[in-house]
Amino acid sequence: MLRTRVITALVLVAILLPSLFWLPQSVWALLIAGFIGVGAWEWGALLGWRGPARIALGVATALLCAVLALVDPAAIGADGFAPAQAWVFACYGLSTVFWLLLVPFWLRGKWAVRGLPGLLVGAVVLLPTWLAMVQLRAFGAPLLLAVFALVWMADIAAYFAGRRFGRHKLAPTISPGKTWEGAAGATLGVLVYGLVLGHLHLAGKVALPLWVLALLLATAVSIIGDLFESLLKRKAGIKDSSNVLPGHGGVLDRIDSLTSTLPLVALAWLLLVGNA
Secondary structure, eight states: OOOHHHHHHHHHHHHHHHHHHOOOOOOOHHHHHHHHHHHHHHHHHHHTTTTTHHHHHHHHHHHHHHHHHOOTTTTTSSSSSOOOOOHHHHHHHHHHHIIIIIIHHHHHTTTTOHHHHHHHHHHHHHHHHHHHHHHHHHHHHHHHHHHHHHHHHHHHHHHHHHHHHOEEETTTTTTEEEEEEHHHHHHHHHHHHHHHHHHHOOOTTSSSHHHHHHHHHHHHHHHHHHHHHHHHHHHHHSSSSSSSSOOOOOOHHHHHHHHHHHHHHHHHHHIITTTT
C-alpha cells in the first residue's frame, strides 16, 4: 500500500507542478473543471446515487465550470484579469457563510446529504473550490502553491502529532483517528510555516497579529473541511470517496480540507489585494 501511495503521489506531483506553472490560464481553468467534475461524480456516491446519475452529475458540474470560464474569461484571468465580479463575491460569500456558520452545526447534528439539499450543498462545496483554484493561480502560481502547502502542512503535522501524542479524541463519532493533540500539532505546524512565509514575503505588508489570526482561522477551517467529508462518508457508509487515486482514495479525499480553505483565502486575497 505504501508503494502504491508513493507512486500515485509522484504521478500527481508530476502532473500538478508543470500544469500549475506552465499551462495557459484558460487551459488550467478547464483542467480544474475536469478535476472538480470527478469530485462531483464522487459527491453523487455521498448522495446515494449510482451509475448514470453520478456520471451525469460529474459531467454537468465540469461543464458548468467550463461555461463560467468561457462566459467570463476576465474573471478567471484568461482575458486580462478582472476578478472582482459580483458573482465571484457571491460565490465566495456563500462558501464562507456555509463553512463558518452552518458546518459547525452540521457536524454537531451529524446530518447526511440527500436529495435536492444535498445537491445544493455539493454546489456550494465544489464550485467555489474550482473558482478559487483558478483565481488564486491567476494572482500567481506560487500563491496557490503556498496555500496548498499550508493545508498539506496542517495534515502532515496533525498526523504525526496525533500518532505521537494523541490521547483525547477530537470527534470520535465522526473520525475516531483525529485527536485534539493532532489539531494542536496542525496549528503549530501552520504557525511555523506561515510565520516563515510571512517574514519572507509579507514583512511590513500585514500586521503580525492579523497574520497570526488568519493562520489560526485557516487551520481551523481546514480541520472543519476534513471532518465534514469524514462525516458524509460515514453517513453514506463508504470508506473513501472513490478509488480513482490508488492508495489515496478519491479526489474528495485529497481536497476535503482545500474545499473549506481555498474559497476563504481567495475571498480574503481579493478583498485585501485584488482591488488594490
